[in-house]
Amino acid sequence: xxxxxxxxxxxxxxxxxxxxxxxxxxxxxxxxxxxxxxxxxxxxxxxxxxxxxxxxxxxxxxxxxxxxxxxxxxxxxxxxxxxxxxxxxxxxxxxxxxxxxxxxxxxxxxxxxxxxxxxxxxxxxxxxxxxxxxxxxxxxxxxxxxxxxxxxxxxxxxxxxxxxxxxxxxxxxxxxxxxxx
Numbered sequence: 075x076x077x078x079x080x081x082x083x084x085x086x087x088x089x090x091x092x093x094x095x096x097x098x099x100x101x102x103x104x105x106x107x108x109x110x111x112x113x114x115x116x117x118x119x120x121x122x123x124x125x126x127x128x129x130x131x132x133x134x135x136x137x138x139x140x141x142x143x144x145x146x147x148x149x150x151x152x153x154x155x156x157x158x159x160x161x162x163x164x165x166x167x168x169x170x171x172x173x174x175x176x177x178x179x180x181x182x183x184x185x186x187x188x189x190x191x192x193x194x195x196x197x198x199x200x201x202x203x204x205x206x207x208x209x210x211x212x213x214x215x216x217x218x219x220x221x222x223x224x225x226x227x228x229x230x231x232x233x234x235x236x237x238x239x240x241x242x243x244x245x246x247x248x249x250x251x252x253x254x255x
Contacts, residue, residue, distance in 0.1 A: 123190075125221050126164045128255060131248035132157045136227075139241040140234070151242075161254035183213075193218050195226055222250040 134155040138148040183201040190196075199213045210233055217226030225247045232240045 123219060123221065124162060124167050124224070125250050126162050126167045127253050128251045129160050129162050129248050130157070130251050131160065131246060133244055133246040135242060135244050137241070137243040139239075141238040141240075159251075162250075163254075182210075190219075193220060195219060195224075217246075224248050 132155060134153065135151050136153075138151045140148055182204055183199050186198040186200055188197045195215060195217045197213075197215045199215075201211045201213070203210045211230055213228065213230045215226050215228045217224060219225075225245070227243065227245050229243045230241070232242075234240045
């Protein structure tokens with residue numbers, strides 16, 4: 075169950091993080107090998123994609139695979155929806171996109187690729203165990219965005235007990251609803 079909690083804790087913030095803003099620079103933040111957020115930021119010019127203001131976001135778990143887990147556990151997770159509102163400040167809207175989309179992922183995560191351009195988001199992140207340095211999880215995100223909305227699908231696999239893999243998928247959508255209240 076510890077790995078299940080880890081999977082849920084790691085997936086939800088990534089699926090929801092897009093509400094904080096991103097960058098809109100036709101280009102590519104990918105580089106060979108893993109990138110830290112600072113390296114990704116150095117490779118693109120930061121310009122706000124999302125408009126500052128009040129945003130509403132919804133994230134829903136769409137699929138779960140946990141070998142050996144009771145079916146009722148996975149069924150209870152699928153369809154679980156989280157909704158929240160966030161006032162995105164101008165400073166948040168101007169943050170580097172790699173930092174925004176890794177929100178909640180932890181310091182032991184590095185981008186293998188991070189691309190945001192032409193209304194599309196494509197990222198792959200690897201997270202490693204603090205103790206052994208072994209791969210713990212892989213998180214892939216793909217979706218679309220414009221100045222007032224986004225839609226992403228996040229897929230994550232986590233190394234589970236006994237060499238089994240726990241896999242989850244979530245979809246997140248957000249939209250700007252107006253000025254901050």
